[in-house]
Structure formats: structure tokens, C-alpha cells
Amino acid sequence: MIYKLFRPLIFKIDPEEAHALTLKILAFSSRIPLFLRFLKKIFQTPRSKPIRAFGLTFPNALGLAAGYDKNGIAVQGLAALGFGHIEVGTITPLPQLGNPKKRIFRLPGEKAIINRMGFPNLGAEKILNNLEKIKNRSEFILGINIGKNKDTPNEDAHKDYTSLISHFNHLADYFAINISSPNTLGLRELQGKAHLNTLLTAIIDHRDNFEKRVPLLVKLSPDLTELELSDALDILIKLKMDGIIATNTTIDKSSLISANKNETGGSSGMPLTKKNTEMVRKIDQYTKGVIPIIAVGGVMSAKDAQEKLDAGAKLVQVYTGLIYSGPSLVKNILSNLN
Numbered sequence: 001m002i003y004k005l006f007r008p009l010i011f012k013i014d015p016e017e018a019h020a021l022t023l024k025i026l027a028f029s030s031r032i033p034l035f036l037r038f039l040k041k042i043f044q045t046p047r048s049k050p051i052r053a054f055g056l057t058f059p060n061a062l063g064l065a066a067g068y069d070k071n072g073i074a075v076q077g078l079a080a081l082g083f084g085h086i087e088v089g090t091i092t093p094l095p096q097l098g099n100p101k102k103r104i105f106r107l108p109g110e111k112a113i114i115n116r117m118g119f120p121n122l123g124a125e126k127i128l129n130n131l132e133k134i135k136n137r138s139e140f141i142l143g144i145n146i147g148k149n150k151d152t153p154n155e156d157a158h159k160d161y162t163s164l165i166s167h168f169n170h171l172a173d174y175f176a177i178n179i180s181s182p183n184t185l186g187l188r189e190l191q192g193k194a195h196l197n198t199l200l201t202a203i204i205d206h207r208d209n210f211e212k213r214v215p216l217l218v219k220l221s222p223d224l225t226e227l228e229l230s231d232a233l234d235i236l237i238k239l240k241m242d243g244i245i246a247t248n249t250t251i252d253k254s255s256l257i258s259a260n261k262n263e264t265g266g267s268s269g270m271p272l273t274k275k276n277t278e279m280v281r282k283i284d285q286y287t288k289g290v291i292p293i294i295a296v297g298g299v300m301s302a303k304d305a306q307e308k309l310d311a312g313a314k315l316v317q318v319y320t321g322l323i324y325s326g327p328s329l330v331k332n333i334l335s336n337l338n
């Protein structure tokens with residue numbers, strides 16, 4: 001309600017600046033216990049059902065998708081909004097600036113966003129430092145979304161992913177292997193048969209060196225063809241991957257109507273809702289439910305979230321819905337799931 005009142009004002013600010021401001025407020029709240037208690041009081045829902053997946057117990061079914069807190073500066077503030085899990089990142093080994101600004105665009109007519117961020121982040125060392133400061137880790141699940149630096153050729157991509165696992169293994173509850181962002185040239189080729197098996201085998205072997213076994217989830221693109229998807233799923237089944245995150249943003253702009261529709265990048269939000277739910281259903285049917293799925297793509301309401309759970313997802317995540325509905329969306333979804 002309050003967010004609805006302020007939204008026209010917020011939408012007057014450049015999307016990336018509005019986002020940075022929100023994160024700063026949440027980062028500040030993360031450091032002040034009184035503020036955290038206040039946020040929890042307002043946003044947390046008493047009706048939360050824990051979910052078991054990937055050998056972990058999630059406090060509830062809803063998480064924050066990757067890209068919102070790329071540098072892990074506001075994790076506790078975000079958890080206080082009621083999310084059962086927070087996925088930080090995408091983190092790359094070395095810091096990088098990402099694509100030139102302006103690189104986030106609102107499409108209010110269809111409640112969508114186009115972004116071409118290109119993994120701007122502080123790099124593994126600094127983000128590790130940020131995450132080591134987090135307190136009350138038992139209250140939520142922390143996912144670490146990892147990617148390769150822009151300049152790393154695909155043939156060497158495994159080195160970036162394994163070095164990130166070395167950095168974060170002691171802190172991560174799960175790793176999300178991001179090979180599906182459309183904004184890093186060539187990244188999505190890693191989903192193809194030629195790379196996927198080799199890449200994931202190297203990552204699994206590396207993970208298995210650690211005493212603490214962290215589940216590995218693969219984040220897929222909604223733009224894979226039927227054949228590409230089944231080829232990828234065959235590999236994920238063969239390698240006994242722990243989980244799938246479906247999906248990243250789409251480069252399919254055919255249903256977009258707003259002025260910004262031709263901006264380069266991946267789109268998210270309402271135009272992705274149905275396409276994503278159908279992909280989750282397909283993955284669940286193809287894998288016969290053996291690989292648990294986190295559904296992410298166009299969760300704008302409790303109904304959307306429920307449909308994804310009914311299609312076979314174990315958990316759901318949200319990003320763009322937050323921009324259009326504000327933080328009360330979390331409580332709204334969690335209070336209305338079956």
C-alpha cells in the first residue's frame with residue numbers, strides 16, 4: 001500500500017540509482033539490530049512452511065533471486081523482509097565494472113525490466129569480506145551465485161568457477177552456477193553439449209575435495225530450444241546435479257510493448273511468467289522430479305508462485321516483482337501459498 005503511493009516517485013529516479021538507494025537503506029538496516037527487528041516485525045509472516053531441498057532446510061518457499069544484492073552488502077536486511085533464502089551475486093573472481101550505464105530499463109506497461117548489467121561486482125576477495133560479517137546465519141539460507149569474468153575464455157571458465165568455490169565453500173549453503181546470463185558474451189554457450197559436461201565435471205570434482213559438501217545448482221536460460229534443454233538435462237541427470245534454477249532473463253522481446261522494448265539485454269518480470277512456468281513443468285517432467293527446481297521468472301503474485309510450485313518447483317525466487325510491488329510482496333506471497 002505504502003509502496004504503491006511512493007512508486008511513481010521512485011519510478012522518476014533512474015532504475016539503477018533507485019536500486020542502489022534501496023540497497024543502501026537495507027545495508028544500513030543490516031548493521032542496526034533495532035532496525036532489523038523493526039523490519040522483521042513489519043514483514044515477517046507467521047505462516048511459513050519449511051521446505052527440504054538439496055539436503056538443506058529452507059525456512060520458507062520464497063527466496064531473493066541473484067542480481068539484487070550482487071556484492072552481499074544487505075543480506076541481513078533482505079532476510080528481515082521475510083525471504084527464506086538470499087542468493088548473492090553473480091560474483092566473478094576479479095572485480096569488474098560491467099557494461100556502460102545506462103543498463104537497466106523499466107517497462108511499466110508490461111511490468112517488466114530489461115537489464116544488460118554484465119556482472120558488475122566487487123570480486124571474490126571483497127565480497128568474501130562482506131559475507132563474513134553476516135550474523136544470524138541460521139535464520140536463512142545463503143546461496144552464492146558464481147560466474148566467469150568477461151575476459152575469461154570459455155575454455156578456461158572452469159578455473160573461474162572452481163576458484164570461486166574455493167573462496168566461498170565455507171560460507172555457502174548452495175552454489176548457483178550461472179551459465180545463462182545473456183549479458184556476458186558467449187556465457188550461454190556453456191550450456192551447450194560441447195562445454196557443459198566438461199565444465200560441470202571439473203566443478204563437481206573440485207567441490208568434492210572439500211569436507212563440507214555444498215550443493216551445486218545450475219541456472220538455465222529460458223531461451224534454450226527443446227533439443228538444447230533435453231541435451232542439457234541429460235547431462236545434469238547423468239552428473240547427479242543437486243538442483244536447477246530455472247530461469248535467467250530472456251532475450252525474446254516479442255511480447256514487449258513499452259518504449260524501452262528494443263533495449264539490448266535480458267527481460268524479466270510479467271512477460272516471463274508463463275514461459276517460465278512451462279519450462280519448469282517441462283524440466284520436472286523430463287527429469288521425473290529427480291533434480292529439485294527453484295523457479296524464478298515473473299513471480300509477480302502469490303498465484304504466480306503457486307503455479308510454479310504446482311508445475312514442479314520446490315522453491316521460488318523473485319526479483320522484478322519486488323520492483324513493481326515493493327517488499328510487501330514477500331509477505332503477500334508467503335501468506336497465500338497452499
Ligand SMILES: Cc1cc2nc3c(=O)[nH]c(=O)nc-3n(C[C@H](O)[C@H](O)[C@H](O)COP(=O)(O)O)c2cc1C
Nearest residue numbers: 065066067090115247248268269297298318319320
Ligand atoms: C537488474 C537485474 C540484474 C540481474 N542480475 C543477475 C545476476 O547477476 N545473476 C543472475 O544469475 N541473474 C541475474 N538476474 C536475473 C534474475 O536473477 C532472475 O533470474 C530473472 O530476473 C527472472 O526473475 P524475475 O522475473 O523475478 O525478475 C538479474 C535480473 C535483473 C532484473
